[in-house]
Amino acid sequence: MTAQHNTRATWSGRSMFLFAAIGSAIGLGNIWRFPYIAYENGGGAFLLPYVVALLTAGVPVLILDYVLGHRFRGSAPLVWRRVSKHTEMVGWVQTIITYIIAIYYAVILAWSASYTWFSVKLAWGDDPESFFLKNYLHADTTSLTSGDVIWSIAILLAAVWVGIIAVMALGVRKGTGMLSRVFVPVLIVLFLTLVIRALFLEGSSVGLDAFFTPQWSALAHPQVWMAAYGQIFYSLAIAFGIMMTQASYLKRRSDLSGLGAVVGLSNSAFEVLAGIGVFATLGFMAQASQTSVNDVASAGIGLAFIAFPTIINQMPGGPIFGILFFGSLFIAGFTSLVTIVEVVVSSFQDKFGMKRRTAAIVVGIACAVPSLALFPVATGLATLDIVDKFVNVLGIVAIAVISIVTISWGLGRLPELRGHVNAVSSLHLGTWWDLSLKVLTPVILGVTFILEIKNLITDGYEGYPNNKLLVFGWGMGIVLYGGAFVLSRLKWPSTTIVDGPPAGDFGVPMTGRGAPFGRHLDNPQITPRELGIDLAKERS
C-alpha cells in the first residue's frame, strides 16, 4: 500500500491564521464576562491570578490544541482517532459541544443585530428591562417549550444562518480566513472608539476606580484563583475542538508556540480593554443615577441588553454609542460563531467524505433548524440560559479534563507532543508544560467541575423548573456522550489514514501508547520525495 497524500486546506499564511484564531478567541465573553469577573474577584489585583492562569494553564492547553491539530491534521474526531483507536469518542464529544453552542449562540447575534438597529432611535424606551424581557423576547421562564414565535428574531436568526452557511461554503481561505481578516480589525477599531468615548463620559473615573482598585486580601481566597483559571479557560475557547481544527489548517512548518503566545495574549489584551470600556460606562451610569458602581455592575445578557440600553438612554450621543457597542458584540460573536461551526463542518467532511460545500449546507441546515425551533420563541431565553450553563460551562470543563487526562496520563503522549512543538517552534517547551497539563490544569478544572455539579444538585439553577433543567440541562449529557458513542462507531472513508500523523512524524517518534504509526505504508522510512508526494501545495 502507498500513502494517501493529505490534501487538507491550509491558511494562506501566518496572518490569516492569527486573524481567525484571534477572531475565535475574542467573543461575547470577553466583552460581557471578564469585566465583571475581574471586578468581583479583587479588582486590579485580579490580574495577578489572571496572568498566572494564562501562562500556567491557558497557553499550555492552547498549545496542546495546536499540536494535536497540527501533528494529526484533521477535525477533532479524526485527530483523536489518529491519536489512538480508542479515543475517537473524545473528538465527537467536542464536536457535539460546538454544535450545541452554535445553535444558541446564533440567536444572541440576532439580538445584537436588532439592538444595533434599536440604538438608532433608542427603541427600548424608558424601561429597557421591561422592553427586553416582555416586548422583545415575550420571555416565559416556566414553560418547557413555546409556540409563540417572535418573527422579528426568527427572520434575523435565519439571516445569520444564511451568512454562516455562505462563509462556510467558501472554504477555509476565502470564507473563514477572509472574513476574519476584515472583521477582526473592524472589531478592534469599533471597540477602541467605544472605549475612548467611554473614557470621556462623566463619572468614568468612578467606574475605573472600582474596576482597578486592588483588593489584595482577595488573593488569599481559592475561589478567586479558580475564577481566574475559569475565565482564561472559557475565554480562550480551548479544549473543545475549535483551536485544534484551526491548527489543522496550518502549514507543516508553523511556529506553534510563538503563535499560541500571540493568540493567548491578544485575547487577554482585548479583555482588559473591554474591562476599561465597560466600567468607564458603568461609572457614568452610577454617577447619573446617584448610586454606587456595585449597584449597577452586572454581566452577561443582563449587562448587554438591559444595563447598556439604560446607560445609552442617559448619555450624550447615546445612539452612536449603542451602534458601536452592539455592532462590536455582533462582529465579535459572528467571527467566533464561524470558527465554532467550522469544527462541525470539518468533522462531517472528514467522517463522511463530504465536499466542503455539501458539508457546509448539511451542517448549516442541521444547526439552523433546531436553532429556529428553540430560540426565537417565548421560552428561548430560559432555554438558552440552561443549555449554556450545562454545555458551555459543565460540558466543556468535563471534556477538557477527560481529554487532558487521556493524552497525558492515559496515553503518556506529552513528551512526543512536546517534541513536535519544539521541532517546529521558536519558543521551546520544557517539562513545565507536561507538569501543567498532567497536574495543575486537571486538578483545577476537576475541582471546578465537582463544585459546579454540587451546586446544581443542591440548589438547582436560577429557579428554573426541574423538568426544564432535566431536558435542556442534564439531558444534554445524553446527547453529548450518546451521540459521540454512536458517531464513533461509524466507519471512516476507506481512503482516510487513521493510524497516526498522516503527513509524517516530523522526526519525532511516538513515545507513548496509542495507534501504531505508518501502518498504511509498505516502507515507513521512505521520504516524501522518494514517494513522489507533491507537498509543494502545502508550502505555497
Added chain:
Amino acid sequence: MSTAAVIMMIIDLSLVWGLLAIATKHLASTDDSHTGTLGSKDLDDMPLYQPESRQAS
C-alpha cells in the same frame, strides 16, 4: 481615581499589552521554515516515520 487604582491600571495594561508586544515582535522575527529543532531541514527529505514509531505500538 485613587492613586492605587491608577497604578494598577498602568501595571495591568503594561503587563498584558507589553507581553503581547514582546510575543508579536518575537514571532515577527522568526521564519517558520527555519525555527525549532528541525532547523532548515526539509521535511520532504526526512523519513515519513521513525523506526521507533512502528515499534511503539
